[in-house]
Amino acid sequence: MANKLFLFSSLLFSAVNLYFLASPSIAYELPPNHPVPPETVCKFTPYPSSCKSFLPNRTANVYDYARFSVKKSLSQTFHFRRLVNRYLRRRTVLSQSEIAALEDCQFLAGLNIDYLTSSFGTINATRGALPTWKTDDVQTLLSAILTNQQTCSDGLQSASPSGSVRNVILAPVANDTKLYSISLALFTKGWVPKEFPGAAQKKNHRKLNQRLLLKASSLIRRGLYDQSVTKRKLLQVSDGQSKVLVADVVTVSQDGTGNFTTINDAIAVAPNNSAASNGYFVIYVKAGVYEEYVSIEKKKKYLMMIGDGINQTIITGNRSVVNGWTTFKSATFAVVGPGFVAMNITFRNTAGPSEHQAVAVRNSADLSTFYSCSFEGYQDTLYTHSLRQFYRECDIYGTVDFIFGNAAVVFQNCNLYARLPMTGQFNAITAQGRTDPNQNTGTSIHNCTVKAADDLASSNGGAKTYLGRPWKEYSRTVYMQSYIDSVVDPVGWREWNGDYALSTLYYAEHSNTGPGSETAKRVTWPGYHVINAADAANFTLSSFLLADNWVPQTGVAYTSVEVTAGLEGPCFGEMEEGKDCGFDSTFRCNNYVSYADLVLFVVLLCLFSVVTNNDGLPIVWARGLFTRFRSWRFVGLARLMAMQGVW
Ligand SMILES: *[C@@H]1O[C@H](CO)[C@@H](O)[C@H](O)[C@H]1NC(C)=O
Ligand SMILES: *[C@@H]1O[C@H](CO)[C@@H](O)[C@H](O)[C@H]1NC(C)=O
Ligand SMILES: *[C@@H]1O[C@H](CO)[C@@H](O)[C@H](O)[C@H]1NC(C)=O
Ligand SMILES: *[C@@H]1O[C@H](CO)[C@@H](O)[C@H](O)[C@H]1NC(C)=O
Ligand SMILES: *[C@@H]1O[C@H](CO)[C@@H](O)[C@H](O)[C@H]1NC(C)=O
Ligand SMILES: *[C@@H]1O[C@H](CO)[C@@H](O)[C@H](O)[C@H]1NC(C)=O
Ligand SMILES: *[C@@H]1O[C@H](CO)[C@@H](O)[C@H](O)[C@H]1NC(C)=O
Ligand SMILES: *[C@@H]1O[C@H](CO)[C@@H](O)[C@H](O)[C@H]1NC(C)=O
Ligand SMILES: *[C@@H]1O[C@H](CO)[C@@H](O)[C@H](O)[C@H]1NC(C)=O
Ligand SMILES: *[C@@H]1O[C@H](CO)[C@@H](O)[C@H](O)[C@H]1NC(C)=O
Numbered sequence: 001m002a003n004k005l006f007l008f009s010s011l012l013f014s015a016v017n018l019y020f021l022a023s024p025s026i027a028y029e030l031p032p033n034h035p036v037p038p039e040t041v042c043k044f045t046p047y048p049s050s051c052k053s054f055l056p057n058r059t060a061n062v063y064d065y066a067r068f069s070v071k072k073s074l075s076q077t078f079h080f081r082r083l084v085n086r087y088l089r090r091r092t093v094l095s096q097s098e099i100a101a102l103e104d105c106q107f108l109a110g111l112n113i114d115y116l117t118s119s120f121g122t123i124n125a126t127r128g129a130l131p132t133w134k135t136d137d138v139q140t141l142l143s144a145i146l147t148n149q150q151t152c153s154d155g156l157q158s159a160s161p162s163g164s165v166r167n168v169i170l171a172p173v174a175n176d177t178k179l180y181s182i183s184l185a186l187f188t189k190g191w192v193p194k195e196f197p198g199a200a201q202k203k204n205h206r207k208l209n210q211r212l213l214l215k216a217s218s219l220i221r222r223g224l225y226d227q228s229v230t231k232r233k234l235l236q237v238s239d240g241q242s243k244v245l246v247a248d249v250v251t252v253s254q255d256g257t258g259n260f261t262t263i264n265d266a267i268a269v270a271p272n273n274s275a276a277s278n279g280y281f282v283i284y285v286k287a288g289v290y291e292e293y294v295s296i297e298k299k300k301k302y303l304m305m306i307g308d309g310i311n312q313t314i315i316t317g318n319r320s321v322v323n324g325w326t327t328f329k330s331a332t333f334a335v336v337g338p339g340f341v342a343m344n345i346t347f348r349n350t351a352g353p354s355e356h357q358a359v360a361v362r363n364s365a366d367l368s369t370f371y372s373c374s375f376e377g378y379q380d381t382l383y384t385h386s387l388r389q390f391y392r393e394c395d396i397y398g399t400v401d402f403i404f405g406n407a408a409v410v411f412q413n414c415n416l417y418a419r420l421p422m423t424g425q426f427n428a429i430t431a432q433g434r435t436d437p438n439q440n441t442g443t444s445i446h447n448c449t450v451k452a453a454d455d456l457a458s459s460n461g462g463a464k465t466y467l468g469r470p471w472k473e474y475s476r477t478v479y480m481q482s483y484i485d486s487v488v489d490p491v492g493w494r495e496w497n498g499d500y501a502l503s504t505l506y507y508a509e510h511s512n513t514g515p516g517s518e519t520a521k522r523v524t525w526p527g528y529h530v531i532n533a534a535d536a537a538n539f540t541l542s543s544f545l546l547a548d549n550w551v552p553q554t555g556v557a558y559t560s561v562e563v564t565a566g567l568e569g570p571c572f573g574e575m576e577e578g579k580d581c582g583f584d585s586t587f588r589c590n591n592y593v594s595y596a597d598l599v600l601f602v603v604l605l606c607l608f609s610v611v612t613n614n615d616g617l618p619i620v621w622a623r624g625l626f627t628r629f630r631s632w633r634f635v636g637l638a639r640l641m642a643m644q645g646v647w
Contacts, residue, residue, distance in 0.1 A: 042182075108151055140387055280304035302339040312346075316349075386406055
């Protein structure tokens, strides 16, 4: 009898399991595997008519259309790069600023070829769904090719090219932008769940619901002074809590006591295309002022650069747009190599407010982390250009648009200092540059402090300071649980130009404190929101950047705590956000359990009570199954069952 029941419940569980594993696709209006004519899928892209004109005129499913589109994007990008190369060979007919802008385009097209090749490899190798992290990787890369294209286009436009460059280069740039946007839309349609990208992941981690504070700084330091470090090829430094894999350590010191005297020399010996599993190539940069323009190329992967502290190890430069550089090239420190980590370093651009755009750090490195670093500049200090980035316990100083770009980026426990700009200017802390509604990018500021720097605080009259302004149409910025000082104007946010982007942008505030955090006098744009904990949770490190997959290996401390103030519990049916749950008022209603799930739960409950009367085994097995459920509905159910004393 017990065996039969076991078998029956086993079957039921498999069925249930299948149903819920398949549930993300149920959320689509259109099953991705279903063949449809091109105009049906094109409706979901920002450019339906361009989409229809290049997709093959036959029925296929979303996956096939996406593959086709990404492949087409790749061939168009090769084509575009050849065009740029041709132009650059005829330098004599070009102005200095045109050459500079074209070089940026050449570089960015090279990155796009890599990103498209990698994306195509992933989606060509699968017939259907992908794991969450892979979906996020591809969405990130396809978001970045649009950003790179935009950067190329912006650079060319501000170089005010002559007629011929304008027509021959800018036209395909605009044309390819549409194609990239369609590729991203089709990929999103086919693979990205309707639910906020990180939501499934977040719910999966919710049961931890605790702070993970991994302090690796001290142990890396110990590693540095441990002579055995450089002797063994792979050293696993561990304090029992976290592990940082170190492949090699070199020291940079200006007094000649290290392996090198300049940072660029140290970077040159770092291995090419190293894998994360080999561990970090650590460059320890001793205290000193390094007047170097540092560039970490794409093949220098998993570099970790550690200084002696903010104001001790300083990397400085003074390139600016007024001095003839593009914004992109003005950076004192630029990084593209994925997996980059920096700690305890000050990065500066000293060009000053009158030199306009002058970047201290430009970061286009995927899965990059800056911990305990300082970024000092005026206009455009920190260019969070593209891909996924995390900043923890950093100080960022600047005036106009001083944190700008189109990465998916989270700032945790940072200090944002507004400085005194030029007369007549105002400060915008952020100028987020999202251009496409399907990009997974945005700037999330969590548990930070926004204050005036000394020069602004002591100035008479000073200048107005805003939380952000929309550099591009789909600009997205969130401030949560942060301290906002009186330096921020009561309206909070500033227009870019008239009503540009005001209804397409997404600006949100959640649970901020301080005299500048009062939202009563804030702008009333359609895209501005004061959000609740459930929405804010989408922009935490764990949800927005799926950080639990990659930050731990850096050893950098981070908070994966939920934004929610109280505990969360499941509620039944359609209930209001934030409303107390009927059965227990200490639980806030942030998870909804549908009536269908409730019926399911009752069936399972009955089943359990029968089965568990016989032996304890099914419980163990069922518990194992539950822990595997990624669907939030099951987290809710499991919690409900726990409350009912099922286990
Ligand atoms: C696509 O094919 C169908 C039937 O094969 C035809 O009726 C239609 O005109 C075609 N559309 C285009 C845009 O070529
Ligand atoms: C794409 O996948 C198909 C079938 O799996 C394979 O034959 C083809 O070589 C792949 N294309 C590329 C460019 O990898
Ligand atoms: C524009 O893009 C389409 C594909 O989307 C391509 O076939 C066409 O050649 C492109 N035109 C130019 C001028 O690049
Ligand atoms: C946050 O994620 C939830 C669940 O995916 C979604 O319903 C909600 O719209 C998201 N909120 C925002 C502001 O993106
Ligand atoms: C960073 O610098 C501070 C003080 O300068 C020091 O206490 C800390 O150990 C350093 N961290 C690392 C990782 O070197
Ligand atoms: C760096 O210097 C240390 C100590 O002087 C030495 O053991 C190590 O081999 C050097 N590493 C490189 C890459 O030169
Ligand atoms: C990395 O590749 C470059 C050529 O692209 C080569 O010159 C250099 O020696 C390589 N570095 C290492 C450490 O292998
Ligand atoms: C670095 O120096 C500046 C100027 O002296 C000072 O305001 C700041 O607090 C210092 N930062 C740290 C982390 O010591
Ligand atoms: C930039 O810094 C260099 C080196 O310190 C200096 O020689 C140069 O005059 C500076 N340029 C400007 C415009 O400040
Ligand atoms: C928020 O930041 C402050 C100061 O940076 C820090 O002391 C505090 O622990 C942080 N809170 C959380 C929850 O991480």
